[in-house]
Amino acid sequence: MTGIHRRGLLAAGAALGALPLHRARAQATNTVKIGVLNDQSGLYRDVNGPGSVACVRQAIADLGATLRGLNVEVVVADHQNRPDVGVNIARQWLDRDGVDMIIDVPTSSVALAVNQVVREKNKVYINSSGATSDLTGSACSPNTIHWTYDTYMLAKSTGGAMVRAGGDTWFFITADYAFGHALERDTGNFVKAAGGRVLGQVRTPFPGTSDFSSFLVQAQASRAKVVGLANAGGDTINCIKQAAEFGLTRRGVKLAALLMFISDVHALGLQTAQGLVCTETFYWDLNDNTRAFTARVLPNMPQQLRPGMAQAGCYSGAMHYIKAVLELGAEAAKADGVATVARMKAMPVQDDAFGATSIRADGRRIMPAYLMEVKAPGESRGAWDYYKVLQTTPADEAFRPLSEGGCPLVRA
Amino acid sequence: MLELIETITGVPAPLLFGQVLLGLINGAFYAMLSLGLAVIFGLLNIINFTHGAQFMMGAFVAWMLLAWAGLGYWWALILAPLIVGFTGVVIERLMISRLYKLDHLYGLLLTFGIGLIIEGVFRNQFGSSGLPYRIPPELSGAWDLGFMFMPVYRGWVVISSLVVCLATWLVIEKTRLGAYLRAATENAALVQAFGVNVPRMITLTYGAGVALAALGGVLAAPIYSVNPQMGTNLIIVVFAVVVIGGMGSILGSIITGFGLGIVEGLTKVYWPEASATVIFVIMAIVLLTRPAGLFGRA
Numbered sequence: 031m032t033g034i035h036r037r038g039l040l041a042a043g044a045a046l047g048a049l050p051l052h053r054a055r056a057q058a059t060n061t062v063k064i065g066v067l068n069d070q071s072g073l074y075r076d077v078n079g080p081g082s083v084a085c086v087r088q089a090i091a092d093l094g095a096t097l098r099g100l101n102v103e104v105v106v107a108d109h110q111n112r113p114d115v116g117v118n119i120a121r122q123w124l125d126r127d128g129v130d131m132i133i134d135v136p137t138s139s140v141a142l143a144v145n146q147v148v149r150e151k152n153k154v155y156i157n158s159s160g161a162t163s164d165l166t167g168s169a170c171s172p173n174t175i176h177w178t179y180d181t182y183m184l185a186k187s188t189g190g191a192m193v194r195a196g197g198d199t200w201f202f203i204t205a206d207y208a209f210g211h212a213l214e215r216d217t218g219n220f221v222k223a224a225g226g227r228v229l230g231q232v233r234t235p236f237p238g239t240s241d242f243s244s245f246l247v248q249a250q251a252s253r254a255k256v257v258g259l260a261n262a263g264g265d266t267i268n269c270i271k272q273a274a275e276f277g278l279t280r281r282g283v284k285l286a287a288l289l290m291f292i293s294d295v296h297a298l299g300l301q302t303a304q305g306l307v308c309t310e311t312f313y314w315d316l317n318d319n320t321r322a323f324t325a326r327v328l329p330n331m332p333q334q335l336r337p338g339m340a341q342a343g344c345y346s347g348a349m350h351y352i353k354a355v356l357e358l359g360a361e362a363a364k365a366d367g368v369a370t371v372a373r374m375k376a377m378p379v380q381d382d383a384f385g386a387t388s389i390r391a392d393g394r395r396i397m398p399a400y401l402m403e404v405k406a407p408g409e410s411r412g413a414w415d416y417y418k419v420l421q422t423t424p425a426d427e428a429f430r431p432l433s434e435g436g437c438p439l440v441r442a
Numbered sequence: 443m444l445e446l447i448e449t450i451t452g453v454p455a456p457l458l459f460g461q462v463l464l465g466l467i468n469g470a471f472y473a474m475l476s477l478g479l480a481v482i483f484g485l486l487n488i489i490n491f492t493h494g495a496q497f498m499m500g501a502f503v504a505w506m507l508l509a510w511a512g513l514g515y516w517w518a519l520i521l522a523p524l525i526v527g528f529t530g531v532v533i534e535r536l537m538i539s540r541l542y543k544l545d546h547l548y549g550l551l552l553t554f555g556i557g558l559i560i561e562g563v564f565r566n567q568f569g570s571s572g573l574p575y576r577i578p579p580e581l582s583g584a585w586d587l588g589f590m591f592m593p594v595y596r597g598w599v600v601i602s603s604l605v606v607c608l609a610t611w612l613v614i615e616k617t618r619l620g621a622y623l624r625a626a627t628e629n630a631a632l633v634q635a636f637g638v639n640v641p642r643m644i645t646l647t648y649g650a651g652v653a654l655a656a657l658g659g660v661l662a663a664p665i666y667s668v669n670p671q672m673g674t675n676l677i678i679v680v681f682a683v684v685v686i687g688g689m690g691s692i693l694g695s696i697i698t699g700f701g702l703g704i705v706e707g708l709t710k711v712y713w714p715e716a717s718a719t720v721i722f723v724i725m726a727i728v729l730l731t732r733p734a735g736l737f738g739r740a
Contacts, residue, residue, distance in 0.1 A: 075570035235599040235718035277591045297571035
């Protein structure tokens, strides 16, 4: 009895061992694997998280019949906003699990670290949620496309508008890591170029700061006209909430939410958020195409959140990647990340979320930037009717000029 | 005088006063949370790692009462601690009570796990950006103190926290119930022999400690965004406070709570980048010099 049992067990073990091998071989022919790497559990979860995954899956669903038998698999992981965790997952995906393209990757410190790994392994990296403009500057890579926004564009659009409106003295509250530093640097440059002054800054520990009152009082003591929030997600929400509590806004100090997403506005409520300006490259209610895309993906969005620009970027990025794979053939695309990215740069980008856009030699996708103002509760006509467009910066002016980024790919 | 302070500290005096006051406000939360932990540890010998999640639950229950039942802040102050305290009683009866005979470590692992599960469930249900919860109209507005703009609500937080801390201390040190509690901490078997229902007392103590955490959560709801990770950020600091004050010392946790709030507030002026670390540096120093904590008995 025991003998049979043991033999049965051995056979089962052998079968189990053989199974993944079998699958791996089948995969190699006509399957590509997309890895969505983002924050599934921390303060950036609603900005990307499961919503980005839903958007990637929507891209596959929307391509439908045009896939012509190409299998697209999606895997997901949580990098917890920690570069070491992000790099470990990326290595494991590319080395062992056969992932061909990594998408999303918020938190600039993680985004920069994963950038290196993907380049080393010659795969494809589409960064949608990371913000640092270094991804297409000093750290640019032939394997990387920076998809949705960056600190330069945010600084130019939001920061520039605030300076033009008379906000010529600034104090920054900055998340103390790569993203906050880059956003503070890029915005500071615009302020100074427009003749304004930066009176000071305070670097707040990231993650783990929930009380910003001390920093806000320091900002107020500096007598700056504008307090620039060089942070994102939960940090921005807490800053805006507490700035209202400490009467900064009532005393005429303007808040510059340099990176704010629609989910942040939703969490704050219009009563608190009204009148704030921010910059987005996507808004669900922009035109018929964006509304159609939103209607398709909404049933799969967590908590029925409307997709924000980072998540819409995952839709658009995944779709464009798959189109390039279809043109190149799965085998060729899997073998050479640089060639795939080169093909993606050569092809026009077209989708419902962003319309027609293009990708530059340094890996920067360019598109119009919309300066938004958050509506007052009385102006809002329905659920999620949050923004009005104040100003549109055309695609070729919204981002840092190719020649100024210092990207080695451009010089070559 | 003001100039003297400015010369010595290198920071304008008004800013300094403001920061001390803000530190005191954060200290109020530290004190109230570490008090609950100290009470639970004193009697149950359980290091309650679920405390942060229970703090968060307090804030969420306040939000739910408003959004689903239309009950405002003042109702939440009473109901949320009762509701969350009751869930604490259930957790103690069903799970924690099975671990009293084992090493501290098992209780720590169990409560840590429960905390992670609770936070995960809330995150799945409500996302990470948080939910809006407004300051009640009676407590909105601010006082102009000359050196700082002081929101009325923050003043209310400090005062109510002081009252709660003092009341808890009085109950434990000056009443018959408190005497039973302290006696059971020393020798549970003997107290039971005198006819006191010790298991029930333990259950209710855990419930009360949890209710304190929930009360902290309700107080925090209008200030911070009500989100699933709001307890995680706070609880690590609170544990350091308990260790510095001395495990299980009631008065120690209150004094260190407020004191460390001030230390942290001052660090935010002089070296903001280190403000998340300073409390742990102090913890390391205290552990090296006085392993039982500042107010603990060796």
